[in-house]
Amino acid sequence: MSKEDHRLRQRIRYRHVEKIYKDLEELGYHDNDPLKVTDLITLDQWHYFGLEPVDAAMKLLDVRYNFFLSNREGARVLDVGAGIGGPSRYLAHKSKCHVTASELLPDNHRVGQDLTSRCGMTGSVKHVCGDIITTELGDQEFDHVMSIQAIYYVEDKPRLFRQLYDSLKPGGTICFEEFCRLKDVENSDEQAALDFFLLCVNTLPTHGDYRQLLEDAGFQVTVHDISDTYSEYTHGRWATWDQQRDKYVRLYGEDMVDGWLKLIVTAKKLCNEFGLVGGGRFVARKV
Ligand SMILES: C[S@@+](CC[C@H](N)C(=O)[O-])C[C@H]1O[C@@H](n2cnc3c(N)ncnc32)[C@H](O)[C@@H]1O
Incomplete structure (x- = not known):
């Protein structure tokens, strides 16, 4: 593993990529078996x-066949x-659009490519690997960003939203879901939990900060506060954790499961006891 790869892995929490293969094995699939996209949706x-944020994005973006083009080409996302x-x-499967899947970590990218290929979807989902900030997105390439x-x-x-703005066609839309800070940090326990959660970035924007960032980039913005659902979800996940623990340890090992538990407890505290973190869904149009 290169030094740079190692550095990236440390920065990002989502690096348990081999888990998906254990999950597939548990369901009776063997290496290189063809897959249906619908077989994967509880795992990927x-x-x-689960699928709710993708369905919501599809609806908010109004992703669909572009009937105005003579060849009925799908929208580009x-x-x-x-x-x-x-x-x-899932988006490509449901809406028949063409998706460019941009991912920072080489391992995630590699597994993504493998799963897409085994689903027979290489014609509608293209994977690109790299930091979104330095990825060549092109000018007015996309109808939508998710x-x-x-x-x-x-x-x-600020730079990310400017680049996304440039990459969209006129009238194009972006829809994203994010963690948002709901108030100022009030004590060292809250700060420690937030630092652990954020891992590699220093600050978490509020809903208002995101609105401003998008408007500064030129977008017309609508904000949906979904913080209540985040507190419900993180609390429910923590409350039911014990029922799953033994199975998870058998499948993924003690270390991985202990790491998850620490994250699950921290997210529950941030979104419930501390009331410091919530969620937002942002829809913005290039004007
Ligand atoms: C919480 S995961 C969500 C993955 C996916 N959106 C999903 O919902 O299944 C966040 C992903 O963003 C990727 N990521 C983080 N920073 C990135 C960057 N600068 N450019 C591209 N991808 C990035 C991480 O490697 C990780 O795979």
Whole structure:
């Protein structure tokens, strides 16, 4: 592993990429077996609430066949921070659009490519690897941009939103879901929990900060506060954890499971006891 790769892995929490192969084995699949996108949907969505945020993005973006083009080509969508490509594949499968799945970590990218290929979807989902900030996105390439729980990792958000603005066609839309800070940090316990959660970035924008960042980049913005659902989800996940623990240890090992538990407890505290973190869904149009 190169030094740079190692550095990236340390910065990002979502690096348990081999887990998906254990999950598939548990379901009776063997290496290189063809897959259906619908077989994967409970395994490859690396965010809260499974398919719900992707369905919501599809609706908010109004992704669909572009009937105005004579060849009925699908809309072109960029997925920022695609993980192992779960949302990208589902979106392409449901809406017949073409998705570019952009992912920072080489391992996530490699697994994403493998799963897409085994689903027979290489014609509709293209994977690109690299930091979104330095990825060549092109000018007016996309009809839509989607991102789910990934933008908070990007340090230079003003630059990111300017680049996404440039990459969209006139009238194009972006829809993303993100963690948001709900108030100022009030004590050292809150700060420690937030630092652990954020891992590699220093600050978490509020809903208002995100609105401002998008408007500064030129977008017309609508903000949906979904913090209540984040507190419910993080609390429910923590409350039911014990029922799953033994199975998870058998499948993934003690170390991995202990790491998850620490994250699950921290997220529950941040979104419930501390009331410091919530969620937002942002829809913005290039004007
Ligand atoms: C919480 S995961 C979500 C993955 C995917 N959106 C999903 O919902 O299944 C966040 C992903 O964003 C990726 N990521 C973080 N910073 C990035 C960057 N600067 N450029 C591209 N991807 C990035 C991480 O490597 C990780 O795979």
